[in-house]
Amino acid sequence: MRFIFKLSYDQDIRLAKHSGHVFWYGLLLMSLLLAPWVLPAYWSTLITLTMIYGIVGLGLMLLSGFTGLFSIGHAAFMGVGAYMQAVLTSMGWPFPIALLCSMAVSALVGAVVGLPALRVRGIYLAIATLAFAFIVQEVLVRWESITGGNRGLAVGMIDLFGWKTSSPTVFYYVCLILTILATLGVLNLLRSATGRAFVAIRDSEISAQSMGVNLARYKTLSFAVSAALAGLGGALSAHMLRFISPDQFGIVQSIDLLLIVIIGGLGSVHGAFFGAIFLIATPQAISLAKDFLPSALGQTVGLQSLVYGLILIAFVLFEPMGIYGRWVKIRTWFELAPLYRKGLFKRQKSFQKTERLK
């Protein structure tokens, strides 16, 4: 069991709260740095993909998990980022600059899509984002002169100011660096006034407002940052797959992204990455398991969707805090070993506020 003595306020402000954090995250970083050298290439590809989805998940987590605004069209922002990146790099722009531009354009689109959020919430906002996603997909299909329509678009290799490389290892490290930067950026926002304003909006708009939070400004900001991260993920996935087409950024992709944040655990940064790991690892696990299942079941089409669906339902019913919630419980169990009691995480329902002002 760890006792933390707080001697200065800095301890609460710092990202690594105690030596345990430094140790474990250091270890994680070391493993990720070594991974391409020790793991088979296929595994590094999976990790790269996980990092990319982690970045997008982080963006959606900021919007849905921390600001309480749900988007079921988030893949469209990935699409905007991916196509911007494809077009700009094909025009010979260096990779980093194209990347920044793609993020900026996604952010701008995000801010515009966020406008309905200033008026509507919940399911209505979700529908507005869905409608937007359909529009984006339609534009990608129709604007053939630029997007290549349904035939899709080939994406070049990454060009770091003249140094062109298609090495998966370099790409792995590029993704690793960007993942770390994105995570640090989000963590910084969350520990500053901006992040607190997001959380305030999520929990009670009315009192956020009366504490001086400008709802329009922060909702738009949350949408923009979230879309920028989705755009970043989209641009990276374009380079990874070397080919993009409109159907990659459709409703199915959007739902996968929602799965990331819900299964990972709404309202936690860890959750975005747990969710991404889940999203990438489950199909692998299912295809491994297929060999052991009776062929009638193993060869059924739609087995994967079925398993996803069941897992999602199980989480919503039994662990609304997602994988992160489970993780916290297991960790607490180990920390408290003999003292853990069952009701520790029970939500108290002693008082429920009324909805009168809403």
Place this chain on the structure above:
Amino acid sequence: MSTGNLLSVQNLSVRFGGLAAVSNVSFDVRRGEVFTLIGPNGAGKTTVLNLISRIYQPTSGDIHFDGHCLTAMKPDAVAGLGIARTFQNIELFEQATVLQNLLIGRHTRSHGNFWQHLLFTPSVWEDERAAREKVEEIIDFLDLQHYRDTVIAGLPYGVRKVVELGRALCVEPKLLLLDEPSSGLNTEETNDMAFWIDDIRDDLGIPILMVEHDMALVSRVSDRVLAMNHGEVVALGSPAEVKAHPDVIEAYLGKSQDVSTLRRRRP
């Protein structure tokens, strides 16, 4: 401390459909006083607070605060001017800790733009430290040390009320609006609340405009009392004067005499 009017409400009215929730209400809140609105359920007291904090748009009338006209402002700008409030039904950030809730009270006092927050520059760091120092002052003031890292969702009602008061104090307001600070509290907690209200006025020098049903508390802490009924002003004066006013007694009881036992139960 300078005297004079800090807040002045003139001929304020609001209608919800056919219902005149507040009609033609005028009053002033002076610097350094506790001003209390009383009245039976549905009298329009909360509505007056909501009009001042600009959650509702008045149908007519003016609200002036510290040289600014509030009627043309957005709710978040009102907080920026230094008006902080609590809610009748407690509006805390449920999934956050007490500390995080109080820190949100510092929102209007925080500096730095989005990019500085993103990079967490040294000035932001300094800002966070300063915010924390102020929050710790309030925690000490309200004896909340024990609950600092507890999530609101797990706190008893009485503590939530205190946290909400603390969050409003973290704004370092020039005027504090309290909507029924003692409702749902037991006798001991109500007693604490009375001491805090006194201290907020006398030690922190923050004037208070509050809505309250507990007449014992009202008489104990208020400098002036305004009684309302059906959205209209019934009486204005010292607690004793208002309590003895025949119209006030009639508003509460129809006829009878004693208003001191009228306490609200937990919502």
